[in-house]
Each structure stands twice: as structure tokens, then as C-alpha cells.
Amino acid sequence: MALGFVVTILLARYLGAENFGILSYCMALVALWSFLPVLGLETVVRRELALNPEAADTILSTVARLRFGAALLAGLLLAVLLWSQPVGENRENLLLALLGLTLLQPAITVPELYLQSRGLVRYSVTAMGLAALVAAALRVGLIMAEAPLAWFGVPAIGEMVCAWLGLARYAKKEGLRWWCGGFSKGRAVSLLSESWPLLISGAAVLLYLKVDQVMLRYFCGAAEVGIYAAAVRLSEAVFFIPGAVMVALLPSWAGASRQGGDDYARYLQRVYDGLAALAYGFALPVALLAGPLIRWLYGTAFAEAAAVLALHVWAGLFVFMGMARSQELNFAHANRITLWTTLAGALANVGLNLWLIPVYGAFGAALATVMSYALAIWVLAWLFSASRGSAKRQTVALLLPLLGWRYAKYATDQKRRR
Secondary structure, three states, rough: HHHHHHHHHHHHHHHHHHHHHHHHHHHHHHHHHOHHHOOOOOOHHHHHHHHHHHHHHHHHHHHHHHHHHHHHHHHHHHHHOOOOOOOOOHHHHHHHHHHHHHHHHHHHHHHHHHHOOOOOOOHHHHHHHHHHHHHHHHHHHHHHOOOHHHHHHHHHHHHHHHHHHHHHHHHHHOOOOOHHHHOOOOHHHHHHHHHHHHHHHHHHHHHHHHHHHHHHHHHHOOHHHHHHHHHHHHHHHHHHHHHHHHHHHHHHHHHHHHOHHHHHHHHHHHHHHHHHHHHHHHHHHHOHHHHHHHHHHOOHHHHHHHHHHHHHOOHHHHHHHHHHHHHHHHHOOOOHHHHHHHHHHHHHEEEEEEHHHHHHOHHHHHHHHHHHHHHHHHHHHHHHHHHHHHHHHHHHHHHHHHHHHHHHHHHHHHHOOO
């Protein structure tokens, strides 16, 4: 991740604000369709694999085939988009075509779900990490060769292929034969009947993650997208952390969930508090040092990104809370709440972007993002009885800078008892 971050900075410096904005715009367009190949199945499948490991081959084979079909549909929709592009945008069309091949990744990397469900995170991290290293090396090579913009879609394909090979190796090591597990219609119907709210909410999440860059391109041009994307790449650098934490906690979370009661409530509060501590630990120094950080990393050409970064970095606080809330609701079989709140957040994000981007540009997009995240993840959680406990836990976690003394007192009490 650190190397990929450094390479992104080199890439932005090499391409400049406008070309970096075009690359970010194309990546955002592909990402807007990536919810289809995923099918909202991650949390549902991980849970089923954790509870029914003996059916792993059938589950994974069924999921792979479902995702492959969905990837073909997403590719067809992207092809229609390519066909509708105006004449003279060939470099964008070629870049979109190359990046569009990555829509197959969820289908060919399904063994990762099994490894995560069994707590074998080191295997999936190794495979995905090596794939990221290959992609980083390819990007550096293209920069050194002074390659044209369109060729920067190739590293994404290389990363996907390497991830597939690595995960297949570890799957074989664990005795999985998911590629020949067959297709279970009953299992497919069962999984999709539970995951469809997460599919729609995943589409909504991508909408308010990526639509701002598409709208910035429309209202303000590619250079403004480049400024915004440079800031967002920094603030989103840690967005993988809560997802990794949720995967690592899955076995203990399942045990605490079965136990229930006050012990489970205390476990959940510790999770929310821990994630809030991580988010504050990143957001506060980045917000305070945004100006020097942007100038040092990107150069003076991206100086306008400092204000955007200082604001956008606080969206991470709600992203961290949202990951915990999503897993809590998943174990409570209340995924539809995630659907409704995420849809509301996406609609709010689009509306706020339409209002703020024409006036404030990239800064307006950052403000819309923070406001819509807070609405979808925290504010709207108060409206549903099943998520009201999460809303209370989030409130306590958000007040961690004021209530952190509770943990110091707890540690002191534990020391006295020993």
C-alpha cells in the first residue's frame, strides 16, 4: 500500500493535473459499474463460509459463476458508454476499454472470501500485496518510458492477473476445488435473496464515492478532477484499514454474537472506539499539515488540493464507523437498513454536488462527501430500531477525544485487580 501510494504521487507528477484528472475520471466511470460483478455478496458469503466450511467448494463455485455473468453485463453497459463517447476521445476510450477488463476481478478472486472467512488473512494479503507490487512496477516502468496516457490501464490488468494466480495457489494449498464445485441453484437463490440489498447499497456507495469526479469533469473540467483526485488519494489511503479489521475480527465477532447480551454490546463498543481512534489518529495530523503535505508530495501545481484534503480527510471517520455498522447489521440480518441509509446518502451526495460543485469546485465536492457520509452512516441510523444501538455506539466513539479517559480508567482498574 505504501509503495502504491508513492507510485500514485509519481504518476500525478508525471501526468499533471489534467491528464491525472482524465485517468481518475476513467477509473471512476469503471468503478461506477463495479458493483454489478461484486453482487453485494462479500459479507454474506464470508458469513456462510465461516458457518458452513464444509460447503466451501459449492459456495465459491456458485458465487464465481454468478459474478462472471454479472461482469459480462457490466462490460456490455460499459461498451454502450464507450460507443456513445464523442469522436476524438480515442485515448479515453482505449483507457476505459483496458480498465473495463478489471470488472472480471471479483469473479476470478473468489478464493479470497474463503481465506478471509477462516482467518487466513496472511494468505490473501500476500497474494494481493504481490499483485499490487507488480502493478506498481508496471506504472513506474511506464513513467520511465514516458508512455502515453492510455497505456496506464495496463497495470490494472496485470494486478488482476497476479492476484488471481496468487489466490489460486493458496486455495489449492488449502485443498479447495472451487472451480469444479458446480452450480447450486438453491444456494444462488439463497445468497442473492439476502445480498440484493447490499448490491443496491454497494451501487449507492460507489455513486457517492465516484460520481463527484464525473460531475467535476462535467462542470469544471479535467484539471479540477486532477486536483480533487490528488487530495482524495491521500485521504482515502487508509480506507482499506476498517475493512481489513472487520475481516480479522470475523471469527471473534461471530463468537461474541452467539454469546449476545451485555458482553456483545461491550464488544461492539470497543470495536467502534478502536476504529474511531484509528480514524482520528490519521485525520487530525493530515488536516493540520495539509498545505505542506500537498506541496511536498505533489508540487506547487497541485497547491489547490490542500484545502480539499483538509476537509475530505474527515470523511474517513464516518467510513470507519460505517464498516463496523455494516458488519453489525449483517450479523443481525438487518442488511436492508444498510440499503435504505446508503441510498439516502447517495441521493444526498448527488444533490449536494449539484449545488456545491458549480460554486466551489473541488472543495464543494469534498464538502458534499463529508456531509453525505455523516448523514448515511450516523444520522439516519437513529431512524431504525435495529440500528439505533449502532447510532449510540457511534456517538460515543465520535466523542472519543472527550471520553477517552474511560479506557485509561479501565486499564488502571485491571492493573489493580491483577
